[in-house]
Amino acid sequence: MQSSVDAKKISKKQLITIQEELKLDQRQLETALKKIPQWLHAVGVNKNLEKIMIEVIRLTRRYSPYNEVSPRLEKLLKQEFEATKDFVSVESIRAENHLPKNKMTKFMLENKKDSIADFLGVNIFLDSNQSYIRKRKIKAFVNRFFVWLLSNNAAMVGIVVNEEYGILDKFYFLEEIKVGNSKKGRILGFYKSDEGVNCAIVGFYNGQIKFLKAVRRSQEGLVAPKFKQYDYKTPPVTFNFTLETVLDKNNRTLFNLLLRGKENAATKVIWGAPGTLYNRYFSYSS
Secondary structure, three states: OHHHHHHHHHHOEEHHHHHHHOOOOHHHHHHHHHHHHHHHHHHOOOHHHHHHHHHHHHHHHOOOOOOEEOHHHHHHHHHHHHHHHHEEEHHHHHHHOOOOHHHHHHHHHHHOOOOOHHHEOOOOOOOOOOOEEEHHHHHHHHHHHHHHHHHHOOEOEEEEEEOOOOEEEEEEOOOEEEEOOOEEEEEEEEEEOOOOOEEEEEEEOOOOEEEEOEEOEOOOOOOOOOOEOOOOOOOOEEEEEEHHHHOOHHHHHHHHHHHHHOOOOEEEEEEEEOOEEEEEEEEEEO
16 A cells, blocks of 8 residues: 555656756746646636646645646646647738738737637647637638638739739739649739738638739730729629639639629629628629
8 A cells, every 4th residue: 555655656746847858947837837727717627627726726826846746737737838839829820921910910809709719729838918829720710811801901903913924913803813833713802911012812722812912814815804993873783602602613714704704894892791701792783
């Protein structure tokens, strides 16, 4: 019986040992421990986690690097530390994708509690002053930002560099473009990147949405559609479709015909519909 008790004592490590194993300083480990109650509130508490909560309160009440830690708390600390590799800060994502900082800030404030809550991750070792996204959700998060930007601010006509000729050219929403020899997508709108450069917001048929400073039409020699200014006195005919429909490769021909078939017609495009971000309107009047 005595040997069993001794084995349990041996299995416990001091906080300083865990600190050294994870290559942390004392402040980092102590801060992480103090975050555990809030983390438990976020993930939900079971009986095993309740025991951890009690242990953490005891350890942080009078912190010492020589306090012993139970195996279950040691396991939690090491799992959380390992999980930090799966998170990327929103600021890093914004910078990498050249997203305008002021718009990202507004997007986060408006959507943090509802539409993007599922993208955000919680980890006791991460900076509490920043928001983090799991790596596997970055593409969906960036797409959600662009949908918000398109619905609130983006223009439907823009002037960007035409890669085919190396000159500034006018492009329109829905024009099909290509990158390299084969990757194709469709212009969804226009807005300035964080560098202050006017960019096309391009949705690719693989589902990715990104800024492009320069674009090339999908076929050589194509020029911008010749639309007239929209006539508000004439009742419009409205086409209603989703973003997923626009980015479905099987609909390429349909949208190319729609765009070219309405040349010389007065045209406008409206993003967004009441109650949803995902309905899109392509409206024109003749």
